[in-house]
Amino acid sequence: MHFSPAPLHIPDGFLSIVISIVCWVITIITLSLAISKTNKALGEKQVPLMGVMAAFIFAAQMINFPVAGGTSGHLLGGALAAIVLGPWAAMLVMTAVVAVQALLFQDGGLLVMGANILNMGLVTAAIGYGLYRAVAGQSKAVRLSVAGVAAWLSVMAGALLTSLQLWLSGTSQLGIVIPAMLGVHALIGLGEALITVAALSFILQSRPDLLGEGSESAKGGRGWIVSGGIIALVVVLLSPLASADPDGLERVAINMGFIDAGQSAPYSIIPDYTLPFLGETAASTIVAGVIGIIVVGAVVLLIGRGMKAKA
Amino acid sequence: MHFDAFDRYHEKASFLHRLDPRVKTLVTVVYIVSNALLPDGAWLAFVFAWLFLIAVNLLSQLGIGYTFKRSIVALPFALIAITVLFSIPGTPLFSFQLFMSNLTITDAGLLRFVSILIRSWLSVQMAILLVAVTRFPDLIHALEHLKVPAILTTIIAFLYRYLFVLTDEVFRLIRARESRSAAAAGNRSGGGVFWRAKVAGNMAGQLFLRSYERSDRIYNAMLSRGYAGHLYTLNPHEMKPRDYYVTAFAIGVVFIVQILGRL
Structure with a gap:
């Protein structure tokens, strides 16, 4: 009965503890921002709305259509949620969906839930909303086609992030996991794009007020265009690069210490009674963590600046 | 439902x-x-962690194989880790031809692959056991106590509460589609892939509108029953001495597992 839409739900044990924690930190920072923004922007009425919308995303993932040879197309829903609910609310909604999938169905692990939320909830919402927001006020055809592209890219971004996390944890080989994941998700993303576009066009026809000016979905700042655009651009640029030249990417990662950070550090957190922070691997872990936080900080700053400019 | x-x-x-x-x-x-946190190939620690799992399974009265049967859900993901068999340098165990490329399984690769599977398998079983012995509303309540923000736990509570309602709605939509998708023998029903995707998309849009309007009704109904932004529980949780003993004991076991893993 329950269907897990795409092989993006990482179970426990497949990510190293360092990667899991780095992902949790990024997720928690983004979510606390989302909570403070929604608390400010929304009344108490919005909480039941978001709860039912989370159930909607969960249920909508069960809708399928036959493609060919017994396979079927499904919805992941991050981009759709961001477009109809606005980015911050969509992030909370997707977080709830991922959390329930993990808690109730063991679809995705607990320690790696931060990574799963990041891959399926946060990045998808940022791309979906950012790109859609960029064409606000354009004709319906333009908005719908951009929504389709955004939905496809959001799935690809999730797949790319999942592959990178698996590789940095030493669970998969980059040269295989990237082409495999991106190849499969290029098709899954097509299903996502088609359903998202059709659903949006249905909503635009029957309840245009839900998506119009002044609706929840129009309240996100213009900073989203920048951040969503940047993430989308990274996916577009990194995917072919990683597929064509995984060794190149691997070399860069080794040079920058990412690999050590992801793989060796878990075993040296409690080394032979020495201070772990003096170890070389732990130092690189910290470097990786700092780089991650700087990246998040930059994105957050951009978003904040955009919101201020709008206000 | x-x-x-x-x-x-x-x-x-x-x-x-x-x-x-x-x-x-x-x-x-x-x-x-x-x-x-356990290193690759910490067999003694893996066995000890597994024994702990079995003991907890026995305590739950669900039968010793309960979590084992359900742990198959995480199995397909093992495919993702299969590449480590070939990618980690070590002593070759055996090699074979596949799609015109030479694949060599190394001992280090095998060690890592098996370790990943064991770690995942043990973890999944414990998570399965957690939801088998804890009511979901209690679990949400526990998350609240463990400082998960109230807005998130409330959304999760609503998601849990209305999931079955909207699933019923999905089944109605799917039944409606099926009842209109008849085909003469030997012919396919429906149009091409794009047409079918459009139908699925319309269903998702329809489901969205029904959910949206339902949430309005739900909110009004809740207001009329005195909702003021908080959910209350009739089941306040209190820590008993037993709970503290169990926590201390479990953390002790985990500590021993960690030491065994590093011997």
């Missing part, structure tokens, strides 16, 4: 069922973190 159609909770009166949900959640997370 009944409201608990999705629940994996099993009504029993075991020791584990009576434990405070906070303790169960905490111990599960600590156990999973401990598994992730």
Whole structure:
């Protein structure tokens, strides 16, 4: 009965503890921002709305259509949620969906839930909303086609992030996991794009007020265009690069210490009674963590600046 | 559909069922973190962690094989890790031809692959056990106590509460589609892939509107019953001495597992 839409739900044990924690930190920072923004922007009425919308995303993932040879197309829903609910609310909604999938169905692990939320909830919402927001006020055809592209890219971004996390944890080989994941998700993303576009066009026809000016979905700042655009651009640029030249990417990662950070550090957190922070691997872990936080900080700053400019 | 159609909770009166949900959640997370911290090939520690799992299984009165049977769900993901068999340098064990490329399985690769599977398998089983012995509303309540923000736990509570309602709605939509998708023998029903995707998209849009309007009705109904932004529970959780003992014992076990893993 329950269907897990795409092989993006990482179970426990497949990510190293360092990667899991780095992902949790990024997720928690983004979510606390989302909570403070929604608390400010929304009344108490919005909480039941978001709860039912989370159930909607969960249920909508069960809708399928036959493609060919017994396979079927499904919805992941991050981009759709961001477009109809606005980015911050969509992030909370997707977080709830991922959390329930993990808690109730063991679809995705607990320690790696931060990574799963990041891959399926946060990045998808940022791309979906950012790109859609960029064409606000354009004709319906333009908005719908951009929504389709955004939905496809959001799935690809999730797949790319999942592959990178698996590789940095030493669970998969980059040269295989990237082409495999991106190849499969290029098709899954097509299903996502088609359903998202059709659903949006249905909503635009029957309840245009839900998506119009002044609706929840129009309240996100213009900073989203920048951040969503940047993430989308990274996916577009990194995917072919990683597929064509995984060794190149691997070399860069080794040079920058990412690999050590992801793989060796878990075993040296409690080394032979020495201070772990003096170890070389732990130092690189910290470097990786700092780089991650700087990246998040930059994105957050951009978003904040955009919101201020709008206000 | 009944409201608990999705629940994996099993009504029993075991020791584990009576434990405070906070303790169960905490111990599960600590156990999973401990598994992730174990080095590759820490066989003694793996066995010890597995024995702990079996003991907890026995305590739950669900049968010793209960979590094992359900742990198959995480198996397909093992495919993702299969590449480590070939990619880690080590002593070659055996090699074979596949799609015109030479693949060599190394001992280090095999060690890592098996270790990843064991870590994942142990962790998944503990998570399965957690929801089998804890009611989902209690679990949400425990998350609240463990400082998960109220807005998130409330959304999760609503998601849980209305999931079965909207699933019923999905089944109605799917039944409606099927009843209109008749085909003459030997012919396919429906149009091309794009047409079918459009139908699925319309269903998702329809489901969205129904959910949206339902949430309005729900909110009004809640207001009329005195909702003021908070959900209350009739089941306040109190930590008993037993809960503290269990927490201390479990953390002790995990500590021993960690030491065994590093011997």
